[in-house]
Amino acid sequence: MVESFSQRVYDVVRRIPEGKVATYGQVAALAGAPRSARFVGFALHSNPEPGVIPCHRVVFRDGSLAPGFAFGGPEVQRELLENEGVVFVPPSESAGEAAGADGWRVDLRRCQWDA
DNA sequence: GGGTTGACCACGA
DNA sequence: ATCGTGGCCAACC
Numbered sequence: 080m081v082e083s084f085s086q087r088v089y090d091v092v093r094r095i096p097e098g099k100v101a102t103y104g105q106v107a108a109l110a111g112a113p114r115s116a117r118f119v120g121f122a123l124h125s126n127p128e129p130g131v132i133p134c135h136r137v138v139f140r141d142g143s144l145a146p147g148f149a150f151g152g153p154e155v156q157r158e159l160l161e162n163e164g165v166v167f168v169p170p171s172e173s174a175g176e177a178a179g180a181d182g183w184r185v186d187l188r189r190c191q192w193d194a
Numbered sequence: 195g196g197g198t199t200g201a202c203c204a205c206g207a
Numbered sequence: 208a209t210c211g212t213g214g215c216c217a218a219c220c
Contacts, residue, residue, distance in 0.1 A: 084216060112216065115216050119202075121216085138201095
C-alpha cells in the first residue's frame with residue numbers, strides 16, 4: 080500500500096497554493112526524493128489529472144519554466160501565474176537571458192512556495 | 195524482462 | 208565563476 084513516488088509528487092504539487100511556485104527539486108524533496116528531481120518532471124509530464132495538477136506552478140531552480148511545456152503556449156503559462164499573483168521579472172532585470180519562457184522568470188525570492 | 199530515457203539538481207574539476 | 212558527469216526513480220519500447 081505504498082503509494083508510488085509519482086502519486087506522492089502529484090499530491091505535493093496539488094498542495095502548492097495560488098500565487099506561489101515550487102521548484103522540481105523542492106517538490107522532489109517533499110515527495111521524499113531529494114535526488115529524483117528528474118522524475119518529478121516526468122511525473123508531471125504524465126499529468127494523469129489535467130486541470131487538477133497545476134504543473135505550471137512547478138518551475139526550475141532558476142525560476143524559469145520547463146521548455147517544451149504545453150498548456151496551450153508558454154505565454155499562457157505566464158498569464159496564468161500572473162493571474163494567481165506570481166511575480167515575473169524580465170531578463171533585463173536579471174543578468175542572464177539564457178532562460179526558457181521568453182526569458183521571463185518567476186521571482187523565486189518572493190513567490191517560491193514556502194512549504 | 196531488460197535497457198534506455200527523462201519537464202532536474204548537486205557536486206567536482 | 209562555468210562546464211561536465213553522476214544520481215535518483217519510474218515509465219516507455
